[in-house]
Amino acid sequence: xxxxxxxxxxxxxxxxxxxxxxxxxxxxxxxxxxxxxxxxxxxxxxxxxxxxxxxx
Ligand code: SF4
Numbered sequence: 909x910x911x912x913x914x915x916x917x918x919x920x921x922x923x924x925x926x927x928x929x930x931x932x933x934x935x936x937x938x939x940x941x942x943x944x945x946x947x948x949x950x951x952x953x954x955x956x957x958x959x960x961x962x963x964x
Pocket of ligand 1: 921922923924925928929930931932936937938939942957958959960961
């Protein structure tokens with residue numbers, strides 16, 4: 909999923925992935941939306957953010 913990078917945190921998301929293009933200090937995400945995968949995940953560890961993009 910493509911997301912727009914906002915100039916303010918998405919208040920509904922806490923994220924610690926500081927290598928992501930959308931990451932902002934304070935464990936914020938600047939993406940206007942995210943996608944989480946995969947289907948049929950069995951536990952928390954199996955899930956991840958498909959909107960992640962490496963820092964340019
Ligand atoms: S896009 Fe996903 S991985 Fe990147 S900062 Fe937002 S929630 Fe974290």
